[in-house]
Amino acid sequence: MLLKNALLALETGAKKGDLRIKQEIIQEIGEGLIPLPDEETLDLDGKILLPGGVDVHTHMDLDLGNVRATDDFYTGTIAAACGGTTTIVDHMAFGPKGCTIRHQVEAYHKLAGGKAVVDYSFHGVTDHVDDAVVAEMKDLIADGITSHKVYLTYGGKITDYEAMKVMQLAAETGIVIAVHHENDGSIAYLREKHLSQGDTAPIFHARSRPPETEAEAVARTSYFARMAGDAPLYVVHLSSALGLDVVRSARKNGQKNLFVETCPQYLFLDESRYLEPDGLKYIMSPPLRTPDNCDSLWEGIIGGDVDTIGTDHCPFFYNKEKQLGKDDFSKAPGGAPGVEARIPLMFSEISSSRLSLEKMVALCSGNPAKLFGMYPKKGVLAVGSDADLVVVDPNKKVTITKKILHENTDYTPYEGLTLSGWPILTFSRGEIIAKDGEFIGKKGRGLFIKRNLPDLNVR
Ligand code: URP
Ligand code: ZN
Ligand code: ZN
Numbered sequence: 001m002l003l004k005n006a007l008l009a010l011e012t013g014a015k016k017g018d019l020r021i022k023q024e025i026i027q028e029i030g031e032g033l034i035p036l037p038d039e040e041t042l043d044l045d046g047k048i049l050l051p052g053g054v055d056v057h058t059h060m061d062l063d064l065g066n067v068r069a070t071d072d073f074y075t076g077t078i079a080a081a082c083g084g085t086t087t088i089v090d091h092m093a094f095g096p097k098g099c100t101i102r103h104q105v106e107a108y109h110k111l112a113g114g115k116a117v118v119d120y121s122f123h124g125v126t127d128h129v130d131d132a133v134v135a136e137m138k139d140l141i142a143d144g145i146t147s148h149k150v151y152l153t154y155g156g157k158i159t160d161y162e163a164m165k166v167m168q169l170a171a172e173t174g175i176v177i178a179v180h181h182e183n184d185g186s187i188a189y190l191r192e193k194h195l196s197q198g199d200t201a202p203i204f205h206a207r208s209r210p211p212e213t214e215a216e217a218v219a220r221t222s223y224f225a226r227m228a229g230d231a232p233l234y235v236v237h238l239s240s241a242l243g244l245d246v247v248r249s250a251r252k253n254g255q256k257n258l259f260v261e262t263c264p265q266y267l268f269l270d271e272s273r274y275l276e277p278d279g280l281k282y283i284m285s286p287p288l289r290t291p292d293n294c295d296s297l298w299e300g301i302i303g304g305d306v307d308t309i310g311t312d313h314c315p316f317f318y319n320k321e322k323q324l325g326k327d328d329f330s331k332a333p334g335g336a337p338g339v340e341a342r343i344p345l346m347f348s349e350i351s352s353s354r355l356s357l358e359k360m361v362a363l364c365s366g367n368p369a370k371l372f373g374m375y376p377k378k379g380v381l382a383v384g385s386d387a388d389l390v391v392v393d394p395n396k397k398v399t400i401t402k403k404i405l406h407e408n409t410d411y412t413p414y415e416g417l418t419l420s421g422w423p424i425l426t427f428s429r430g431e432i433i434a435k436d437g438e439f440i441g442k443k444g445r446g447l448f449i450k451r452n453l454p455d456l457n458v459r
Contacts, residue, residue: 001430002035006044006391009051009361010381019049021387024429029383044391048421050361052086052118052388052428053343054368054379057236057261057310059335061111063093067321067333069314071408074115074443076313076339079406081118081434081441083340084347084423086388087369087378087449089121091149091178091236094156101126101136105145109448116446117439118428119378119388123178124148127156129166137169144450146373147176147234152217153184153285160220167224171231174453176259176371178234181217181243182209182286191330202279205329206271206287211240214286218243222250222258232257232456234371237312239266239286241296248305257456259371261308262297264338264345269413270294280322281411283332284312298354301363307458308368309346311338315409337407341400341414347392348419367458373451391425398422404437 003019008029018033019026035041060076062069071079073090080088090112095104101124108122124145126133137148150158150166158166163179170177190208194200199207218235225233238244238260250258265284270291273282282288300306314335316322325332346364349355355363369379376385398404399418402411426434433441 001040001042002033003042003044003049004033006047006049008049008381009357011358011366014357019381021427021430024387026381026383026385026387029381046395047424048357048392048394049381050084050390050392051365051379051381052390052426053084054087054365054374055080055085055311055313055339055342056089056308056368056372057263057312058088058090058339059312059314060090062314062335064333067316067324069335070317070321071313071315071337072115073112073120074117075406075408077117077120077446078439079340081426081428081439082406082437084343084390084392084426085339086118086390086426086428087120087374088118088339089123089372091123092125094125094127098128101133101140101148105140105143112446112448114444117433117441117443118446119449120446121372121449121451126150127158129158129162134165134169137175138173141173141175141453146451146453147178149178149180151180152221153180153182153187157184160224163221163224164228167228167231167233170233171229174232176232176234176454178236179221180236181214181221183213183216186213195328195330200328202283202325202329203271203274205283206274209285209287211242211289211293214238214240215242215246218246222246222255225258226250226255230255230257232259232454234259234261236261236310237266237286238262238297238306239289239293241293244296244300244305259307259458260300260305261310262306263310263312264342265336265413267294267297268345268417278318280325280332281318281413282336283322283325283329283334284336285334302354304459306363308371309342309363310368311342313337313339315407317409318411336413337409338413340405340407341412343390344398344419344422345414347421351394351420370455370458373454374449375455378449387427387430389427390423392421393424394421396422396424406439
């Protein structure tokens with residue numbers, strides 16, 4: 001197929017031109033390419049061609065014990081495809097206490113295989129770090145699992161000793177350690193304090209997890225990573241100005257391999273949502289923050305301090321699972337949908353001149369692909385890369401509403417936001433899988449991506 005006359009979002013800048021797809025791959029990029037006999041041609045004049053979105057923070061089918069995230073790898077990747085995301089790297093749930101990482105990798109191959117409609121991989125996850133886990137992480141490099149997630153809060157949190165151990169391994173091997181940064185003890189104390197005072201409403205979710213709890217945790221692990229010899233450390237879902245300050249200061253002090261992800265919810269929504277009657281919809285950790293935190297994160301994006309935009313897509317139904325928290329915020333499952341809206345939300349900021357096209361593509365596709373070992377197969381319009389492509393109509397104004405989205409839940413946190421530009425075609429390895437907001441691909445067509453070691457050159 002030959003795509004003609006599009007504005008191509010190339011790494012070197014936007015350029016009008018043509019792109020030829022052959023056997024799942026981008027075969028040629030140029031100007032005035034002549035259609036071959038029998039070649040299907042699509043005129044994309046006035047449209048923008050982006051590399052497919054790469055969302056390295058989803059939780060499909062996440063098993064929390066009492067509830068399960070409501071998108072599985074089928075519904076969730078349909079939503080991804082319709083929203084212009086063609087690759088996900090999922091953060092797996094903890095398995096049985098103390099289980100191996102492989103236990104979960106095998107379980108997740110079963111959850112995703114035959115279901116996912118876009119290409120996918122998994123971050124390893126563990127609730128403990130000992131010599132066996134270190135050896136397993138080393139072995140898993142050959143299986144294409146080159147990043148792992150650890151938590152500093154929740155049931156499966158690791159100790160400082162364990163964090164040091166895993167950072168040492170990352171420094172030695174080049175794998176990336178993704179960390180959920182929240183200080184467990186202070187959150188437990190504040191939560192108990194609020195609940196004992198009868199402060200059970202959703203806003204107290206935010207009050208019991210203030211920015212300091214995030215900043216402390218980021219400071220702690222960034223020092224560990226530094227002591228280990230600048231281990232590659234990836235801060236997932238950064239939500240606060242205070243946390244970003246810690247990152248800036250660590251980088252100023254010479255730490256190079258410290259990377260930051262934020263998510264649309266921390267850019268477009270603020271903690272006033274918790275005061276609304278449906279405040280439970282926004283229970284997630286870390287919580288939404290005050291508007292000045294959103295502004296600081298935008299400044300971080302513009303200034304180059306933020307490296308990637310993920311979603312932390314982890315949906316539940318407001319009228320079902322979220323109601324567990326109706327009398328006590330701490331009982332509501334944490335997480336919200338977002339995989340479908342990420343590319344449209346971020347693209348729309350180009351028209352408001354907050355973001356350049358190049359930066360948007362770097363944050364949403366190129367950098368996540370590099371940091372998680374998938375570049376240049378994914379995340380870039382380049383000859384030889386997978387033909388994972390998104391055609392955006394920049395003139396299409398869309399008001400987001402749950403009805404037009406495919407996420408398996410009963411709400412979107414972005415309801416009512418009007419965006420400029422919307423994906424109208426999504427290609428995955430050369431095949432059109434979403435068109436005008438509808439999925440037209442086949443169940444289970446997505447492939448597991450055996451990832452390489454990370455490419456840390458994103459700044
Ligand atoms: O509340 C959230 N974000 N739930 C999903 C798991 C996590 O912490 O990323
Ligand atoms: Zn998290
Ligand atoms: Zn998450």
